[in-house]
Amino acid sequence: MSLKVNSPFLSENAFLRYFNFSALYFTEGLPQGMLYIGLPAWMAMQGKTPTQIGAFAVATSLPWTFKFVVAPLMDRYTYLPMGRKRPWVLFGHAGLIISIFLFALVPDPLNNLSLFMAAAFCVSSFGAIQDAAGDAMAVDVIPPHQQARANGYMQGSRMVGSSLALVLCSWMLNKYSFQAAMLMLCFLVTVITIVPLIFREQPGEKIFFFTPGSASSVSQKMQIKSWPAILKTLYKVFRLRNSILIIIVLFITQGAYNFFETLLPIFAVKITGWTNVLYAKVFATADLVGGVAGMLLGGYLIEKFGKKRMINIYFFMILALVMALEFAGTLWQNSSMLYGFIVTYRMLNSFAKIGVFAIAMQCCSKNISASQFTIFMTMGAMGSIAGAFLVGPVKENFNWNITFIFFEIFIMLAWAILQFLNIEKHIEKITAIEHEVS
Numbered sequence: 001m002s003l004k005v006n007s008p009f010l011s012e013n014a015f016l017r018y019f020n021f022s023a024l025y026f027t028e029g030l031p032q033g034m035l036y037i038g039l040p041a042w043m044a045m046q047g048k049t050p051t052q053i054g055a056f057a058v059a060t061s062l063p064w065t066f067k068f069v070v071a072p073l074m075d076r077y078t079y080l081p082m083g084r085k086r087p088w089v090l091f092g093h094a095g096l097i098i099s100i101f102l103f104a105l106v107p108d109p110l111n112n113l114s115l116f117m118a119a120a121f122c123v124s125s126f127g128a129i130q131d132a133a134g135d136a137m138a139v140d141v142i143p144p145h146q147q148a149r150a151n152g153y154m155q156g157s158r159m160v161g162s163s164l165a166l167v168l169c170s171w172m173l174n175k176y177s178f179q180a181a182m183l184m185l186c187f188l189v190t191v192i193t194i195v196p197l198i199f200r201e202q203p204g205e206k207i208f209f210f211t212p213g214s215a216s217s218v219s220q221k222m223q224i225k226s227w228p229a230i231l232k233t234l235y236k237v238f239r240l241r242n243s244i245l246i247i248i249v250l251f252i253t254q255g256a257y258n259f260f261e262t263l264l265p266i267f268a269v270k271i272t273g274w275t276n277v278l279y280a281k282v283f284a285t286a287d288l289v290g291g292v293a294g295m296l297l298g299g300y301l302i303e304k305f306g307k308k309r310m311i312n313i314y315f316f317m318i319l320a321l322v323m324a325l326e327f328a329g330t331l332w333q334n335s336s337m338l339y340g341f342i343v344t345y346r347m348l349n350s351f352a353k354i355g356v357f358a359i360a361m362q363c364c365s366k367n368i369s370a371s372q373f374t375i376f377m378t379m380g381a382m383g384s385i386a387g388a389f390l391v392g393p394v395k396e397n398f399n400w401n402i403t404f405i406f407f408e409i410f411i412m413l414a415w416a417i418l419q420f421l422n423i424e425k426h427i428e429k430i431t432a433i434e435h436e437v438s
């Protein structure tokens with residue numbers, strides 16, 4: 001495929017598509033690195049209980065379940081002269097910048113946990129809006145044959161952004177202050193916002209609302225201007241058997257991952273004796289390795305050998321890895337062993353997520369891209385919350401071996417359900433629904 005490198009339009013340039021969505025996911029990873037990894041590790045280091053850390057994880061995960069409220073608004077309302085989803089992407093970025101700045105102003109956060117969690121909730125809320133808009137834009141402008149590779153770049157970039165924020169901001173958190181760390185995070189998000197400010201979705205669109213340009217005929221054709229039509233299409237899409245299966249797989253896998261990754265910093269600090277800074281560095285290294293591997297190999301392998309086949313392999317390897325940790329109790333205090341485990345786990349986790357998200361994206365209708373993909377992701381976020389809720393009750397009532405078995409059961413259940421998914425049949429039905437709407 002020839003690339004029109006001089007073209008500033010995402011719809012006409014594969015390179016710009018990969019670059020743009022990599023930047024959007026890099027931005028998404030920046031606050032996630034601290035909210036999901038860095039701050040929980042800091043809280044563990046400062047003596048907060050698993051229940052308190054789990055409550056913080058719930059507060060940061062909860063806004064991602066509300067995306068289904070905003071997504072239909074994205075499908076119904078937009079400023080088409082600037083693109084179908086780009087105005088919403090810019091709104092999400094602006095909200096992230098403001099909310100992270102206000103988060104930095106929380107006084108003595110560890111002794112003001114209610115305010116601390118409320119501010120983290122606000123940051124996650126705008127992160128969820130930015131994510132929903134970026135995902136919907138990706139469904140609109142990325143051709144199906146490029147979606148697996150694009151998801152590799154996107155998920156990899158998110159992990160690289162997470163690792164950068166984790167290392168830099170955790171270091172500033174311990175060296176200087178919580179406020180300094182969050183202000184650095186705010187600065188990084190602000191810099192990356194330049195990318196969606198520059199690149200337009202379709203030819204002829206405005207860069208800003210006050211610059212020349214007009215709505216693209218492609219965007220006008222995809223845009224649904226009737227609430228009944230949106231709701232009817234959503235109803236038809238989610239009546240499909242494969243849509244339900246995708247939702248279940250996303251719910252279980254995201255719940256399992258959040259359950260396990262909320263426990264990891266507690267395990268590292270309490271059992272292996274790590275500090276939060278050491279854990280942040282190791283996890284950042286793991287995310288960097290997993291992110292780069294995802295960008296270089298994750299999408300390519302799925303594109304070459306098939307989504308279901310590769311996801312099955314990744315699930316099996318994750319299970320084998322966690323079982324090995326479970327039976328290596330005598331080595332739990334060995335830092336090198338835990339270091340290698342975390343790096344390997346995050347790489348396999350990255351590859352598995354790329355495959356599942358690529359399936360979800362491929363099975364979306366462009367007419368309701370924001371609503372459908374967001375509902376898929378919202379179900380995954382609800383699974384994440386369920387996983388976070390389980391952290392306190394499971395860990396406080398069972399030993400580490402039994403806790404690991406809970407995670408293994410979740411992954412085995414997701415694998416079993418995945419076997420019933422028929423992607424080709426689902427796409428045929430989605431195409432028929434799109435023709436009917438047109």
